Amino acid sequence: DVQVLESGGGLVQPGGSLRLSCAASGFTFSNYMLTWVRQAPGKGLEWVSTISASGGAIYYADSVKGRFTISRDNSKSALYLQMRSLRAGDTAVYYCVKDRGSGSSYGMDVWGQGTTVTVSS
């Protein structure tokens, strides 16, 4: 079964850091682009960051640029999101999402269950 599973969410104080992980299985991990999408409570979907299959191309939303770092370890079939200088506005469910493409997006076909990040004092 093709699946991705996030972990690492939790409660963190403003200004703090958190590292999310995503473990993938059931597909050739190194062949696909991966993305983090978040959803604040009661709100819509927000694209956060994307990394190409090789890791050579990385993109960020302006709202997280300079604070978040996406990375992947193809030998471990794992995706990461290092989040620093967290703000209340970063509070959301964070989804790890597999793309249909490798270097360019062709639509996001496999979504994890999400991990919740709460930024609060």
Place this chain on the structure above:
Amino acid sequence: DIQMTQSPSSLSASVGDRVSFTCRASQDISHFLAWYQQKPGKVPKLLIYAASTLQSGVPSRFSGSGSGTDFTLTISSLQPEDVATYYCQNYNSVPYTFGQGTKLEIK
């Protein structure tokens, strides 16, 4: 950045009705558009990619059309299990922006 605007923001229809939602891109995105369905309390699911290609396993009552800046998602005969919020997404270029969603309810 490309902005994605969905209309209406909410829609109420009866079982068996034909319903349509629209999505407008602020710039030409060719056919690089996806539609996602998110049922209440659930994870989003890919319905359609390349504006009109049905993802495997998605019922044939769903269809997509459009190119350039104007796109439509149609459900030919609304079923109770179609209650959800539907999102369009640009994947022509980053940022891969989502529309704000259309919430579909049953009358």
